[in-house]
Amino acid sequence: MAAIRVAPTRAQRAVKLLRTINSGTSSCPCHSNPAHHHHGPVNPFAGRKRSLATPVDMSQQKEYAFEMAASSIRFGPGVTKEVGMDFKNMGAKKVMVVTDGTVQKLDAMKQVQEGLEREGIPYEVYSKSRVEPKDYSIREAIDFAKPYQPDAFLAVGGGSVIDTAKLMNLYTTFPEAEFLDFVNAPLGKGKPITAKLKPLIAVPTTAGTGSETTGTAIFDLVDKKAKTGIAHRNLKPTLGICDPINTRTMPSAVHASSGLDVLCHSLESWTAIPYNERVPRPTNPINRPAYQGANPISDIFSLQALRDTIKYLPRAVKDPDDWEAQSKMLLAATLAGVGFGNAGVHLCHGMSYPISSQNPGYQHSGYLVDSPIIPHGVSVAVTAPAVFRFTGASNPERHLQAAECFGVDISNVKKESAGEVLSEALANFLVGLGDQPRGLKALGFNNGHVNGLVEGTIPQARVLMLAPNLDTSGGQEEREQLTGLFEEAMEY
Structure with a gap:
């Protein structure tokens, strides 16, 4: 009697296809040759037989993945007044408000202070952030923040203010770190930031840097006559409050x-x-x-x-x-x-x-x-x-x-x-x-x-x-x- 052949199920066909692809024997040029398409390899080792014990020089291996990270964003006219409720929802007890001498006089600062006071959130204001920060102005800001020991930060201003707040947050979280530890190599040591920082809410008053979304902070390293900075996902603000009313004062x-x-x-x-x-x-x-x-x-x-x-x-x-x-x-x-x-x-x-x-x-x-x-x-x-x-x-x-x-x-x-x-x-x-x-x-x-x-x-x-x-x-x-x-x- 002839043998009865059972058609493979859909799942079995899928498994067989995946095994074929990963074996490197597929006749499809995309899968048998990882470099065939410009969008990069589907399987970085497809088409190559090698022992798992063979060392790979990772310094010569191209990237195969990308990662997306961005702050939460709230956008709308008037949302600045919500910031006090945000800190209350976080359970913040001591907020360090970071701004500069110009923004301190504007309505954006009035709105955040009223919001914090309305919710009974204690805060202290640092208003000496410098436009286009220098390493010494960043150090002064860090030295101001450390004794206060805030459990959250609020930046109100342009990119320079937000970047200053990011670094105040970083070095109060890592109080024993040397300043160059996290600074981008080769000017600094380029160490990764290995712990979550304190909550930081950024309220931009200019429409330019996008610093409210990024894990980057830039400043002048004066003795090197070069601008540099620190870049890591853990630096990014927890929330960016983008209120178009706050940019009306820009010259x-x-x-x-x-x-x-x-x-x-x-x-x-x-x-x-x-x-x-x-x-x-x-x-x-x-x-x-x-x-x-x-x-x-x-x-x-x-x-x-x-x-x-x-x-x-x-x-x-x-x-x-x-x-x-x-x-x-x-x-x-x-x-x-x-x-x-x-x-x-x-x-x-x-x-x-x-x-x-x-x-x-x-x-x-x-x-x-x-x-x-x-x-x-x-x-x-x-x-x-x-x-x-x-x-x-x-x-x-x-x-x-x-x-x-x-x-x-x-x-x-x-x-x-x-x-x-x-x-x-x-x-x-x-x-x-x-x-x-x-x-x-x-x-x-x-x-x-x-x-x-x-x-x-x-x-x-x-x-x-x-x-x-x-x-x-x-x-x-x-x-x-x-x-x-x-x-x-x-x-x-």
């Missing part, structure tokens, strides 16, 4: 410069190397950097932030009473924060840090401070036309898609022209904003400053490693590339 110059930061956040994270091209693959997930490279989720946030910035920033700068434009720019800053907070930024930011810290004496109009200042948004945007001309060949499709956001008709543009086209669109946009320095010369730099700017950029490995087309070996090739970029950025 036009602050609207412009903070909006330029949003512009570069979105463009850099959109064009950063893909996450699965980054090396090394971490040996432990705690070592996976916050800045991971462009990934499918960050792309969504970055591209929308770019579109909104192009549409609404000129309106917000032209008319401070344009309520819709101001609200949309605050939302764009938050969207870009989620995008770059996970994908990272690259050359505009890496080059901006020595531009700010080596300021030859430039004082940006509209900033009421008692010392020379190049606002962060200005320092990143001033190199952008040169940067995106340089990176265009790395991914012409992405650069052309970005140019299209500026209104460029890309239907007949050749791929090899992508960088040039985006650079020109970006320069035209910056000129159209009005009253923006058109290159490093307008900030007081000349070719004699280039070597110092290059040497101040080299240590920014955390962001440079995400820069397309850049040699990041720290050798002569990298220096020559950066020299060319700074020389080209002298004027546009």
